[in-house]
Amino acid sequence: MPEVCLSWMTDGGRGRRLAALGLAGLALLVPATAGAQDASAASADTPSSWPDRPTVNLGGYGTVALRARVQSQFVVHDDTAEPGALSSLDDRLAFQRGRVGVTGELFDRVEFQVERDMQSARPWRDVFADVTISRQVHVQAGHFKVPFSRERLTSMYDSDFTSRSAAVAELAPARGTGVMVHGQVIDRAVKYQAGVFEETRQPRWTSGGPRLFAGRITVSPLRKGRHRGSDTLHVSAAWLRRPVSEGRTSPHGSLAMGTPFFEPVYANGSQTLVGGGAVWNRPEVTVAGEMIQASDTRTGQAISGGDLSNLVSRGGYASAAWHVIRGKGRRRGRAPFRELDLTGRWDWLRFGSATTADPPSRSPRADHVAPLAKHTLTMGVTWRLNRWMAVHTNAVRERVVDSLRLYPVAATPRWSAVVRSQVDM
Amino acid sequence: MASRGGRRLPRILWIFGAAWLACAGTAVAQPTVAELFDDARLHTLELTVHSRDWDDLKAAYQLNTYYPIDVSWNDTRVRNAGVRSRGNGSRSGDKPGLELEFDYYVSGQKFVGLRTLVLDNLVTDPSMLREAVATAFLRRVGVPASRESFARLVVNGEFMGLYAMVEPVDRDFARGAFGRAGLLFEYRWIWPFYETYLGEELEPYMAIFASRNGSSGSAESLYGPIREMFRAINATADSEFMDVDRVLDLSGMVRLIAADAFMAELDGAVGYDGMNNIYLYAIGDKAHFIPWDKDHAFWDASSSVVASTDHVLMAKVLGTPSLRQQFFDTLEAASAAAVTDSWLEETFLRSYNLIREAALADERKPFENEEFEAGVAALLDFARARPAVVATEIQRLR
Numbered sequence: 001m002p003e004v005c006l007s008w009m010t011d012g013g014r015g016r017r018l019a020a021l022g023l024a025g026l027a028l029l030v031p032a033t034a035g036a037q038d039a040s041a042a043s044a045d046t047p048s049s050w051p052d053r054p055t056v057n058l059g060g061y062g063t064v065a066l067r068a069r070v071q072s073q074f075v076v077h078d079d080t081a082e083p084g085a086l087s088s089l090d091d092r093l094a095f096q097r098g099r100v101g102v103t104g105e106l107f108d109r110v111e112f113q114v115e116r117d118m119q120s121a122r123p124w125r126d127v128f129a130d131v132t133i134s135r136q137v138h139v140q141a142g143h144f145k146v147p148f149s150r151e152r153l154t155s156m157y158d159s160d161f162t163s164r165s166a167a168v169a170e171l172a173p174a175r176g177t178g179v180m181v182h183g184q185v186i187d188r189a190v191k192y193q194a195g196v197f198e199e200t201r202q203p204r205w206t207s208g209g210p211r212l213f214a215g216r217i218t219v220s221p222l223r224k225g226r227h228r229g230s231d232t233l234h235v236s237a238a239w240l241r242r243p244v245s246e247g248r249t250s251p252h253g254s255l256a257m258g259t260p261f262f263e264p265v266y267a268n269g270s271q272t273l274v275g276g277g278a279v280w281n282r283p284e285v286t287v288a289g290e291m292i293q294a295s296d297t298r299t300g301q302a303i304s305g306g307d308l309s310n311l312v313s314r315g316g317y318a319s320a321a322w323h324v325i326r327g328k329g330r331r332r333g334r335a336p337f338r339e340l341d342l343t344g345r346w347d348w349l350r351f352g353s354a355t356t357a358d359p360p361s362r363s364p365r366a367d368h369v370a371p372l373a374k375h376t377l378t379m380g381v382t383w384r385l386n387r388w389m390a391v392h393t394n395a396v397r398e399r400v401v402d403s404l405r406l407y408p409v410a411a412t413p414r415w416s417a418v419v420r421s422q423v424d425m
Numbered sequence: 426m427a428s429r430g431g432r433r434l435p436r437i438l439w440i441f442g443a444a445w446l447a448c449a450g451t452a453v454a455q456p457t458v459a460e461l462f463d464d465a466r467l468h469t470l471e472l473t474v475h476s477r478d479w480d481d482l483k484a485a486y487q488l489n490t491y492y493p494i495d496v497s498w499n500d501t502r503v504r505n506a507g508v509r510s511r512g513n514g515s516r517s518g519d520k521p522g523l524e525l526e527f528d529y530y531v532s533g534q535k536f537v538g539l540r541t542l543v544l545d546n547l548v549t550d551p552s553m554l555r556e557a558v559a560t561a562f563l564r565r566v567g568v569p570a571s572r573e574s575f576a577r578l579v580v581n582g583e584f585m586g587l588y589a590m591v592e593p594v595d596r597d598f599a600r601g602a603f604g605r606a607g608l609l610f611e612y613r614w615i616w617p618f619y620e621t622y623l624g625e626e627l628e629p630y631m632a633i634f635a636s637r638n639g640s641s642g643s644a645e646s647l648y649g650p651i652r653e654m655f656r657a658i659n660a661t662a663d664s665e666f667m668d669v670d671r672v673l674d675l676s677g678m679v680r681l682i683a684a685d686a687f688m689a690e691l692d693g694a695v696g697y698d699g700m701n702n703i704y705l706y707a708i709g710d711k712a713h714f715i716p717w718d719k720d721h722a723f724w725d726a727s728s729s730v731v732a733s734t735d736h737v738l739m740a741k742v743l744g745t746p747s748l749r750q751q752f753f754d755t756l757e758a759a760s761a762a763a764v765t766d767s768w769l770e771e772t773f774l775r776s777y778n779l780i781r782e783a784a785l786a787d788e789r790k791p792f793e794n795e796e797f798e799a800g801v802a803a804l805l806d807f808a809r810a811r812p813a814v815v816a817t818e819i820q821r822l823r
Contacts, residue, residue: 363530
């Protein structure tokens with residue numbers, strides 16, 4: 001795999017700022033009619049399609065396509081609420097992601113993907129191969145996203161929002177190195193994914209670390225053409241169990257700008273995640289929702305050395321996107337409004353403990369962890385200029401809810417706004 | 426039936442009365458701060474902390490990281506308090522000085538009425554007595570000072586050594602001492618500061634006086650009065666210096682430096698290397714001094730009662746006739762307080778007898794047992810010799 005380096009991205013803060021400005025300008029100036037073909041938004045529940053990319057045909061043995069993606073964003077928020085969180089223009093206007101990679105297939109049986117982030121200290125993202133044994137059975141191995149949350153499995157390049165919901169961001173696992181079996185059964189109405197992973201930030205080919213087990217099943221009872229009035233409905237459930245090392249390793253909560261509002265507590269043993277969700281796609285609107293509960297054991301973590309009750313972290317979201325201008329069909333938009341969506345999401349994340357017998361406390365070794373929650377409302381506009389370029393605008397209102405008034409947190413809501421532009425080729 | 430009921434009624438009343446008295450007795454038995462700081466007893470304070478946290482605290486004793494802890498004293502128990510390593514030169518990983526903050530994790534939680542409690546590890550004084558006896562002496566001569574008592578500290582069932590439980594100087598303490606709400610500042614020694622005027626900018630004052638008032642108040646509202654106080658101290662002529670009393674409690678200040686002078690305190694408000702170990706408590710525009718950390722008291726019985734006149738305050742006290750008079754009068758009163766009923770010597774002896782067994786058993790103290798005994802002997806010598814030295818010097822200086 002040749003090293004690919006974009007020099008303007010390593011030119012310190014000034015270079016990044018200029019490049020980000022350039023990208024933002026490019027996204028606004030490139031004619032929206034540049035693409036003749038509609039982009040297809042990939043999600044966890046709809047296979048990706050990457051047409052018209054530089055593709056190498058391997059003479060009937062397969063194909064290899066190049067892929068490059070960049071995102072930049074501009075953030076505005078109330079500095080007085082979180083002094084020092086963001087102050088300079090370099091911080092406000094920055095590249096969030098810049099990735100290059102290859103994807104392809106071999107012998108009609110093996111699909112593969114390799115992607116590298118150009119500015120992360122942990123550069124490798126997806127590095128995997130997926131072998132088709134039959135339609136019902138595929139085996140995927142390498143470094144890729146753990147099958148649990150629909151929103152986590154959806155690439156941020158395909159998301160209508162500039163950030164993931166708090167519950168998904170804090171609770172759902174990201175990538176791991178492992179093996180997964182997946183496929184579709186019962187006339188493709190049921191999709192399953194099950195695997196064992198080592199939760200690594202980078203691909204690791206030697207085993208020996210703690211392993212997590214994850215499984216996800218998606219039922220599609222209303223599929224296009226079978227039920228009038230419905231395009232697709234996917235209902236999913238997921239389960240995951242992973243080891244938790246001793247220390248302040250529990251889930252924690254952060255505000256949009258990264259300021260923590262709930263510090264991790266001492267945990268030890270294992271974490272069990274259960275989740276469920278649904279997404280309903282119609283021509284005019286997409287409605288989605290998801291709920292996640294994490295239960296972390298705290299073996300031997302009491303002040304006295306005994307066990308504490310489980311830390312219970314719950315959260316979820318409900319979102320909707322109104323497709324004001326669609327990229328397909330007779331409602332196809334004209335340049336520069338190829339596609340335009342109005343989006344909204346309400347999400348919440350709450351921390352507490354399984355027992356409430358003792359007086360509530362903020363102590364990281366409390367048996368009764370004083371409950372604390374965050375409610376977030378996100379409203380936005382997604383504008384797709386063509387199949388490569390998009391601009392997302394989100395306004396975010398966050399409010400920390402301390403029902404027992406035990407935490408030193410401000411009850412006043414915090415506002416922030418994000419404008420993100422992206423090029424995905 | 427009526428007569429039987431009539432006989433039963435008094436019995437019921439009697440039972441209720443006894444129950445009420447039992448409850449009242451229980452209420453009366455609630456421990457008080459005065460009992461915690463009863464310096465006639467050697468207390469036992471038990472801490473329960475996760476073994477990993479305790480190891481972390483001792484390993485990172487230079488940091489102010491808080492850990493959750495349970496605290497037991499007699500029958501009183503507080504759960505999920507916070508503990509951190511504390512001190513400046515006294516920080517230790519073997520025998521950590523500790524600050525317990527009872528409401529760190531549980532809002533409003535207190536321990537016998539205290540929000541915090543300092544556990545002095547007594548590692549800077551071989552006698553282990555200076556601090557506790559010095560604060561007792563200050564209170565005896567009318568200077569507001571922390572109450573202290575000695576305690577055997579037991580952590581997770583293991584004897585950690587002899588400690589002093591010290592009443593913290595916080596806003597509750599200051600309000601109790603002066604009767605009114607105000608703003609509290611802790612002096613931080615950064616460079617030798619001799620009460621000079623540091624100019625119009627607030628930053629130098631902010632650097633050396635740490636606000637202990639939460640996040641309330643602007644820099645101007647907090648530090649403007651401190652700047653004005655030092656401007657007045659330096660700009661006012663000796664002949665008019667009593668006017669400074671509007672911004673600084675001169676009487677209280679003189680009482681403190683006179684008591685320090687009797688105790689030959691090296692490191693106090695007019696210490697050998699500038700101001701040190703004080704708090705400022707500002708009520709309106711007027712500031713009061715509150716002493717802290719007296720482990721360098723009773724240093725040398727032969728030392729002069731007049732600290733370096735490099736200190737603007739010391740020079741002003743000696744240059745202002747009424748303050749000079751008050752200074753010597755207070756010194757004489759302090760000396761009398763020390764010798765009346767041999768208070769100072771007897772207090773050293775009583776305290777020594779109280780702590781001796783625990784001090785000798787304290788294997789984490791950084792001194793040999795012989796040094797402990799020698800340190801106590803030196804204090805007894807000080808108590809016997811100091812009054813005569815002070816009397817002679819007052820006679821010479823008056």
